[in-house]
Amino acid sequence: MTRGGPPPQDPAPTEAGAAGAEASPLLRVRAERDRMSAIERRIADFLLDNAHLLRDYSSQQLASALGISQSSVVKFSQKLGFKGYPDLKFCIGEALARETAGIAARPTSTRDLAPHVALAESLWRGKARAEQETRLLNPLEQIDRIVQAIVGADRVFICGLGQDGIHARGLGLRLSLIGIATVEHADPVLMAASVSTAGPGDVLVVFSEHGRQPELCHISRQFRARRGKTVSVTRHGANPLRAHADAALLVSAHDDDAHVEPLLYQAALQHMLDLVIVLVCQHSDDYLDHYRSSAEHVQKMLDP
Structure with a gap:
C-alpha cells in the first residue's frame, strides 16, 4: 500500500x-x-x-x-x-x-544443530499453537458439562472411524480403566446395533474430524431418539455431526503443509482428551482407586 x-x-x-x-x-x-x-x-x-x-x-x-x-x-x-x-x-x-x-532469547547453539532439530522445534511450536487455539474454542463450562455427563452416565458409547478411531479407542480404554462402563466400536454397523439398547442415562461420544460421515450422523440421531446425550468431537466450524450433538468438543489445527496439519490436529485433540480424563479422575477417589487396581491387573498380564 x-x-x-x-x-x-x-x-x-x-x-x-x-x-x-x-x-x-x-x-x-x-x-x-x-x-x-x-x-x-x-x-x-x-x-x-x-x-x-x-x-x-x-x-x-x-x-x-x-x-x-x-x-x-x-x-x-x-x-x-x-x-x-x-x-x-x-x-x-x-x-x-x-x-x-x-526467538532472540533461544540459545544460538540450538539453531546451529542438525536441520532436524529446527524441524522438531517448528513442529512443537505448531502443536502448541494448535493446542492454544483449541483451548480458546472450548470454554471451561462446556468441558465441565461434558465431564459431568460422562461421570453421571450409565454407559458411555464411543465411536470413531479410521484415524478418528484411534482416539475413540484410547478414550474408551482410559474410561474403562477408571471404572466407567464403555461401549466402543470402530464399525458403524456394530455401534448402531449397540445404540439400539441405549437409554436416557447413556452418553455417546462420537469422533469425526470433519463431522460429515453419514453413518455417524445416523448413529447420533438414533442415539438422541432414545433420549441419550451426544457429544461430538470435530474440527471447529459447522458440520452435520456437531449440529446433532448436545455438546461439542472442537479442535483447531492449521498448517500450510497438508502432511503436517493432521499431526497438529491429533496433538491438539489428544491434549484436550487428556484434560477431560484428568478432570474425570479428579471427580472421585473411587476412580483413582479403580485405576490403580486395573493397572496392576494389566501389568500382571503383561509381566507375569
Whole structure:
C-alpha cells in the first residue's frame, strides 16, 4: 500500500482492551475464522498474513485496503472482545514483540544443530499453537458439562472411524480403566446395533474430524431418539455431526503443509482428551482407586 504521508491516527488503545486479551489475538483470529462471515474472513486473513504491518494501518486505511467499511473493522475487533481496532492492533503488536523476544532469547547453539532439530522445534511450536487455539474454542463450562455427563452416565458409547478411531479407542480404554462402563466400536454397523439398547442415562461420544460421515450422523440421531446425550468431537466450524450433538468438543489445527496439519490436529485433540480424563479422575477417589487396581491387573498380564 502506497502512502503519501503519515497515516491518520486512531484513538489510543485503552488499558482494559489490552488487558482483556490474555491469549494471543492472532490465535483467537485463527481459531474463530471458520465461523466468521465473508467480510470478517477477509479481515482475518489480512491480519494473519500482514500482522507485522498493522502498526502502519489505521482502521480507515485497513478498510480501504480491503474495500470494506471502517465500521466493519471496528465491529470485527469488538466481536473478538476488544474495545475497538486500536486495542486489537496494540495487542497484536505486543504479542509479536513477545514472540520476537522469545526467538532472540533461544540459545544460538540450538539453531546451529542438525536441520532436524529446527524441524522438531517448528513442529512443537505448531502443536502448541494448535493446542492454544483449541483451548480458546472450548470454554471451561462446556468441558465441565461434558465431564459431568460422562461421570453421571450409565454407559458411555464411543465411536470413531479410521484415524478418528484411534482416539475413540484410547478414550474408551482410559474410561474403562477408571471404572466407567464403555461401549466402543470402530464399525458403524456394530455401534448402531449397540445404540439400539441405549437409554436416557447413556452418553455417546462420537469422533469425526470433519463431522460429515453419514453413518455417524445416523448413529447420533438414533442415539438422541432414545433420549441419550451426544457429544461430538470435530474440527471447529459447522458440520452435520456437531449440529446433532448436545455438546461439542472442537479442535483447531492449521498448517500450510497438508502432511503436517493432521499431526497438529491429533496433538491438539489428544491434549484436550487428556484434560477431560484428568478432570474425570479428579471427580472421585473411587476412580483413582479403580485405576490403580486395573493397572496392576494389566501389568500382571503383561509381566507375569
